[in-house]
Amino acid sequence: MMALERLENRERVLLENQFQVAPSFTPASPLSFTALELLDGEKCRDMIARLAETIGGAPLVAVASQFSKKYTFMVIVPALFTMSVLNKGLDLSLGNVVIDLEQPGEKSPFAAQLKRWTVTKPGSRREAWRERLVTQLIGRHVVPLWHQLHESTGVPLAMLWENFALYVYWLYETKLVGLEGEEQKRVETDYHYLLNETPASLYAEKIQPLARFHSPKCWPAHAPEPVRIRKTCCLxxxxGDKTCKTCPRNCFTITEPCRDTPLEG
Structure with missing residues (x-):
């Protein structure tokens, strides 16, 4: 059995500063749910409905989409960051993740917490360790949660997977650049593994989502910098009161196609 350790305090604070995940666990409030509880259809719909009330009564499908984006940023991305940068594996079992609507974050309508900050280390067989972590993270965590969100609100699975994919791209293509030595090599190897070696079956999909949505970036007429235009609208x-800069809806109204040169001026 692999020995468990606790993530160091400085590393927990790093995750809080970078991804807004709470560095310490506070007792559950009446408006808190574990990710495991959200696999119950009634509880999942209730949580999304309560979120909708806090942001002006938006449609549940749109709220579910925004929840999946925040959840990916505050829960899934920190786990990948910990794997690739800190070379440690967070416990992301569904029962260990708590979503608290009573204590919203500074930039989020909910707080994300972990009950336990135990981690594993790869030892001499890192590839096998990484495969176990990613299988737990995607196959046993994201897949059942996304499917319940879909069943409870009608939000399309393709939309949820693209929300997930864009944050994975952001982490590895934007956040984790300019590293050095073994750290940089580890980041590049892990990203290649996620993009090219995780099978579609892990996501319970016919086409592997990270590969499906990994289109080339371009300069659309409305954007000042290269962007990866979404294939689905996240609603x-x-x-809010506007579309995202990567929204495919914008491409329906522009007069120039995406181009491979920057805007002038």
Missing amino acids: YYQV
């Missing part, structure tokens, strides 16, 4: 415009 942010139904919650």
Whole structure:
């Protein structure tokens, strides 16, 4: 059996600063749910409905989409960061993740917490260790949660998977650049593994989502920098007051196609 350790305090604070995940666990409130509890259809719909109330009564499908984006940023991305940068594996079992609507974050309508900050280390067989971590993270965590969100609110699975994929791209293509030595090599190897070696079956999909949505970046007429235009709309415009800069809806109204040169001026 692999020995468990606790993530160091400085590493927990790093995750809080980078991804807004709470560094310490506070007792559950009446409006808190473990990710495991959210696999119950009634509880999942209740949680999304309560979130909808806090942001002005937006449609449940749009709220579910925005929840999946925040959840990926605050729970899934920190786990990948910990794997690739800290070379440690967080416990992301469904019962260990708590979503608290009573204690919202500074930039989020809910707080994300872990009950236990235990971690594993790879030892001499890192590839096998990584495979176990990713299988737990995607196959046993994200897949059942995404399917319950889909069943409870009608939000399309493709939309949820693209929300997930874009944050994975952001982490490895934007956040984790300019590293050095073994750390950089580990990041590049892990990203290649996620993009090219995780099978579609792990996601319970016919096409592997990270590969499906990994289109080339381009300069659309409305954008000042290269972007990866989404294939699905995340419905942010139904919650906020504008579309995202990568929204495919924008591409329906521009007069110039995506181009491979930057905007002038």
